Amino acid sequence: MNFMNPYAQWAGNNGAPFGDPPTRGALPPANLESGTILTFCLPYPVLSGNVTGPGQKVYFTIQTTAEATTIFQREEPISRIHWSNPTMVEARGVPASRPASQFLALSSDRKYRTMVLGNKRYYWTPYSDGTYLFDGPPGQIMNQRYAKMQAIPVSRPTTVTLEISSDAVHNGLLEPCILAALLLWGGRNID
Numbered sequence: 001m002n003f004m005n006p007y008a009q010w011a012g013n014n015g016a017p018f019g020d021p022p023t024r025g026a027l028p029p030a031n032l033e034s035g036t037i038l039t040f041c042l043p044y045p046v047l048s049g050n051v052t053g054p055g056q057k058v059y060f061t062i063q064t065t066a067e068a069t070t071i072f073q074r075e076e077p078i079s080r081i082h083w084s085n086p087t088m089v090e091a092r093g094v095p096a097s098r099p100a101s102q103f104l105a106l107s108s109d110r111k112y113r114t115m116v117l118g119n120k121r122y123y124w125t126p127y128s129d130g131t132y133l134f135d136g137p138p139g140q141i142m143n144q145r146y147a148k149m150q151a152i153p154v155s156r157p158t159t160v161t162l163e164i165s166s167d168a169v170h171n172g173l174l175e176p177c178i179l180a181a182l183l184l185w186g187g188r189n190i191d
Contacts, residue, residue: 036166040178044157046185051178060178069182071175079179087190091179092172100183100190112138113184117176122146124180131184133168133177147177149184160185 040059043049047069051060061072071079079091087100104113104124112125115133123134123143130150134143146168151157162177183190 037163038166038169040162040164040174042160042162042178042181042185044151044160044185045187046160046182047187062182069186071178071182073175078175081179081182081186083188087183087188089179089183092175104180104183104190106191107137115176115180117172122173124149124184133173133180146173149177149181151185 133147
C-alpha cells in the first residue's frame with residue numbers, strides 16, 4: 001500500500017486549505033491548532049468494532065475473521081493483519097507485507113518497540129499510566145511525544161484510548177497508531 005499525507009495534496013499557499021479536502025471527513029480537520037490532542041476510542045477487545053474519535057464520529061471499523069483483522073475507513077480496507085505464523089502486516093506506509101515483529105520490533109532489552117515509517121523511527125514505550133509514542137528511545141532528553149495508548153479502566157478494560165497530537169495526525173501517524181493498538185492490545189503473539 002502506498003503512504004502519503006492526505007492533507008499535502010490540498011493545502012494552498014501558507015498552508016491555507018482550498019476546496020474540499022480529499023479525505024471528506026475521513027480524518028480530523030486539517031485546520032486544528034498545532035499541539036491539539038485528539039482522543040480515539042477502540043472497543044475492548046480491540047479486534048472488532050468501531051473506532052470513534054472527536055465528536056463520537058466513527059473513523060475506522062475493525063473486522064476480524066479467523067485468518068485476518070482488517071481496518072476499514074469508510075468501507076475501504078486500509079490495513080490488514082494476517083494472523084499466520086509469523087503474523088504479517090499490510091498497511092499504508094509499510095513497504096509491502098512484513099512481519100508484525102518487524103513493524104513493531106521489540107528492543108533487545110525488551111523495554112520498548114520501534115515502529116519505522118518511511119525514513120523515520122518512532123518508539124512505543126510502556127509506562128505505568130500507558131504506552132507512549134516518542135521520536136526517540138527511552139532515556140533520551142527532549143523526546144517529542146506523539147501519542148499515548150491506555151486501557152480504561154485498567155483492571156477490567158472496556159476501551160482502549162489513543163490520545164494523539166494533531167501534528168502526528170497531519171504527519172500520517174493515525175492509521176499506523178491504530179494498527180499498533182490492534183497488535184499491542186489484540187491479545188495475540190506478534191513476536
